[in-house]
Amino acid sequence: MSRVIQPGLKDSVDSLEFMQTTFCTLYGFEGCRITKCGYTGEDGVEISCLSKDAAPLCDILLKSRGTWYVKGQVRMAGLEARDSLRLEADLCLSGNDINEQATPVExxxxWTVGKRRRKEGGFPVQRKYFPKSEGRAEKRVGIISTGAPARSVKTCGHITHEISYAIVDEKEEQVGKVTSGCPAPSLGTNISMDYVNTSLSKPGTPLRIKVRNQIVEGKVSKMPFAQAN
Structure with missing residues (x-):
């Protein structure tokens, strides 16, 4: 990361900690914001700039050379690539994998709420998200499957249609649903993020997914699916 953007900066970005941000002039473009974060599971940054500078700045970055990437060249990637990588890294997507109905327990x-806060309480929606009994009827898990990939939503133009593929047991009774899914480029297999009955959440548990009226075999996997390099 630093080999690509550091030549265009006066100050080093190596001192930035995760989720820290700084304003800077990058390759002569003023008013840029560099944030040490990313939605791929790897160490990187997000760059914000003025809209008029986006295309020329992107052109400069694409011409950068480094030893960290294939053939030492920066390449373009779309949101679909980011979505598959964040899924491999066990990063939830708001509206799909987490929403107001899913509690932090489920x-x-x-871990996103400190132990002291959970013990002392006194914060909004505490009773809803952290009831006295933290037992859970279902749990978010990962599933590795074969056959057709399981996906959660389908978008046509500006309209998004819920698919919500069902997860079933050997008797084809529904025991959960897919919230995100796609082929995993780093693993060469299909993966999905799902909510299943807690009794079936142990890694290695065999499960089946109904994909377009077809049953595909799968099993519960530890997450993240792929470790960061």
């Missing part, structure tokens, strides 16, 4: 995200 989504396996209790």
């Amino acid at each position: 989504a396996d995200l209790t």
